[in-house]
Amino acid sequence: MNTPMIDGIEIEMSSGNVFADIGLPDADKLKIKSGLVIEITRAVRNLGLSHEEAGHRMGLPQSKLSRLFHGDFSNVSERKLMDCLNRLGYDIEINVKPAAKSVGHLMLATACHRESGPARR
Numbered sequence: 117m118n119t120p121m122i123d124g125i126e127i128e129m130s131s132g133n134v135f136a137d138i139g140l141p142d143a144d145k146l147k148i149k150s151g152l153v154i155e156i157t158r159a160v161r162n163l164g165l166s167h168e169e170a171g172h173r174m175g176l177p178q179s180k181l182s183r184l185f186h187g188d189f190s191n192v193s194e195r196k197l198m199d200c201l202n203r204l205g206y207d208i209e210i211n212v213k214p215a216a217k218s219v220g221h222l223m224l225a226t227a228c229h230r231e232s233g234p235a236r237r
Contacts, residue, residue, distance in 0.1 A: 144222040149189050151224040152197035157185060159204040174200040 120127045128137075135150075136143035160170040171181040184192060198208045215221070 145194065148222050148224050149192070149194055149197060150187075151226070152194065152201065153184060153187075153189050155206070155226060156197065156200050156204065159201065159206060163204065170204075174203050176200065 120129075131137055133143050133147045135146040140146060156174075160167075163170075165173065167181055167185070168178065170176075171178050174181070176184070180192070183189075189197070201208060
């Protein structure tokens with residue numbers, strides 16, 4: 117089988133989960149958490165909040181929020197990330213359905229983004 121090349125560099129197609137592609141354990145959970153952090157970052161930006169205001173609103177100390185925004189979410193649960201989005205004015209819906217295969221998977225689906233974000237309260 118020929119390996120695809122671009123400008124002399126060998127390329128490999130992604131599975132859709134970079135964490136799985138590099139062999140990290142709990143890749144599905146990491147993908148969910150990173151997606152939630154992306155949504156938190158968008159929400160904070162859309163609401164025009166400073167990091168201090170965002171941390172207060174989400175109930176996170178500044179140091180933890182800074183680590184979160186820099187990609188270190190290893191010590192924050194998915195539940196806490198969902199709580200942060202709730203506190204920023206976002207709804208979370210969990211949809212459970214039978215899997216097509218014998219073992220199910222986790223997936224994060226987000227609604228279309230509005231430039232203005234959620235309604236301010």
